[in-house]
Amino acid sequence: MVKQTIQIYARVKPLTRRQQAGIYSLDEDEKSGSSLEIIVPRDLADGFVNNKRESYRFKFQRIFDQEAKQNIVFETIAKPVAECVLAGYNGTIFAYGQTGSGKTFTITGGAERYSDRGIIPRTLSYVYQQLQKDGSKVYTSHVSYLEIYNECGYDLLDPRHDASRLEDLPKVTIMEDTDQNIHLNNLSLQQATNEEEALNLLFLGDTNRMIAETPMNQASTRSHCIFTIHISSKEPGSATIRRSKLHLVDLAGSERVAKTGVGGQLLTEAKYINLSLHYLEQVIIALSEKHRSHIPYRNSMMTSVLRDSLGGNCMTTMIATLSLDKRNVDESISTCRFAQRVALIKNEAVLNEEIDPRLIIARLKKEIQELRDELVMVTGEQRxxxxxxxxxxxxxxxxxxxxxxxxxxxxxxxxxxxxxxxxxxxxxxxxxxxxxxxxxxxxxxxxxxxxxxxxxxxxxxxxxx
The missing domain is CATH 1.20.58 (Methane Monooxygenase Hydroxylase; Chain G, domain 1)
Structure with missing residues (x-):
């Protein structure tokens, strides 16, 4: 069992020419981690005498500045979690931040250059390289891709996506067993024997995602997406199987409806996004409070699916994406506050081992036959x-x-x-x-x-x- 708090990182998005940088500073310390200070000058319109804070300081394991490359982000954030998953522990990496702050670029990556690949494709490459290198175990791997849009779950790997409207597709539903384990109906588990097959499934799911243009972001993801890698391994001749899963989560961006000025379908989407993120924040607050008996996981589909990742059997890492221009300072402070609460949550990750009943039956049959053969040798009678x-x-x-x-x-x-x-x-x-x-x-x-x-x-x- 590994007990540790959720690891939190921050990444600052480069500003465009039209954006004006806010006042902030980064402080790197190898022992205590990185800290981010955001300065909010007092507005003279509020008067000279007011109690508004001017300085906000937040601590992270590490902060990636505007010059940080995708490979550095992967090596620091995703690689340690992927190594734990290969060893038999569950893992989760999720990005949180406002619309347009770079969550999808960090998790999935950009399409223009090969070096812009995000955490998911780089993790797939690393995982399958390690599986090929390790000849001591027999591995099987599957992937699933869940989209939560307007609080309804959909399978992004469903081949009917192209030919059907979203409303006509079967919805993914949640079932809970007596041990409070979550099972997802209508979510396919696709076998991927190598990196190429896994990447093809990732690209298929990405093409089916709900994306729309908003005033905050030209290609805003309008849903929460969870790409999951399932790995099982066993040593030849052993009855023990290790099963682990790695959730790679791209949350939809939080946004102020009044600030974006959207309406119609985009307004409905924004309401659902903000509501689900509100429920996620409620769960985070409840987990960070000591002696809290009830955790409201069931309030939303996303928190139900991520129950193990938040305060459960999982090694979880969060990356807070920040857009530190003047217009988004308030949202960036809100994101950092959320990350500080997440850092208080403790998870207890255990090695996921189970006994394969088929192998036990085969072993017992073999032992019975060996005993019969020994008996024949002792008595001289064929029974x-x-x-x-x-x-x-x-x-x-x-x-x-x-x-x-x-x-x-x-x-x-x-x-x-x-x-x-x-x-x-x-x-x-x-x-x-x-x-x-x-x-x-x-x-x-x-x-x-x-x-x-x-x-x-x-x-x-x-x-x-």
Missing amino acids: TEELLQEELLQLDELIKRFLEDTDPENTLDVGADMRKIKYCFNHLKVYSVHIQGSEREEKKKLRDLLQQRDNEINILYFLLV
Whole structure:
């Protein structure tokens, strides 16, 4: 078991030419981690006397500045989690931040250059490289891709996406067993034997995602997406199987509806996005509070799916994406505050091992056959499942002689063959039941005869009187 708090990182998005940078500073310390200070000058319109804070300082494991490359982000954030998943632990990496702050670029990557690949494709490359290198175990890998849009779940790998409207597709539903384990119906699990197959499934899912243009972002993701890699491994000849999963989560961006000025379908989407992120924040707050008995996981689909990742059996890492221009300072401060609460949550990751019943049955059958072979070597007799007719006749004769012999020292010896011993016990049991039945019948006859004689005596007595 590995106990640790959720690891939090921050990444600052480069500003465009039209954006004006806010006032902030980064401080790197190898021992205490990185810290981010955001300065918010007081607005003179509020008067000279007010109580608004001017400085906000937040601590992270590490902060990636505007110059940080995708490979550095992967090496620092995703690679340690991927190594734990390969060892048999569950892992989760999720990005959180406002719309347009670079979540999808960080998690999935950009399409223009190969070096812009994000955490998911780089993780797939790393995982499959390690699987090919390790010849000591037999691995199987599957992937799934869940989209949560307007609080409804959809399978992004469903081949009917191209030909059907979203409303016509089967919805992914949540089932919970007696052990409070979550099961997702209508979410396919696609086998991916190599990196190429896994990347093809990733690209298929990405093309089916709900994306729209908003005032905050030209290609804003309008849904939460969870790409999951499932890995099982076992050593040859071993009955122990290790099963682990890695959730790679791209959350939809939080945004102020009044600030974006959207309406219609985009307004509906924004409301659902903000509501689900609000429920996520409620879960985070509840987990960070000590002695809290109830955690509201069931309030939304996303928190239900990520239950293990938040305060459960998982090694979880969060990356807060920030857009530190003047217009988005408030949202960036809100994102950092959320990350600080996340950092208080402790997870207990355990090694996910189970015994394969099919291998146990095969092993027991093999042991039974080996014991039979040893028995043949010791006794010199080839035994079958059932006793032969000739053996049954011999046993019947032995039992008959044993029962007819009046010598109390006499024994019934059939050898060290459990088949013969069981047959003799069954035979004696049947004989005992038969004798007891005969005795009961004889007693009944005697009672009837005695009653008949009593009646006859009474009749004679009355005749004589």
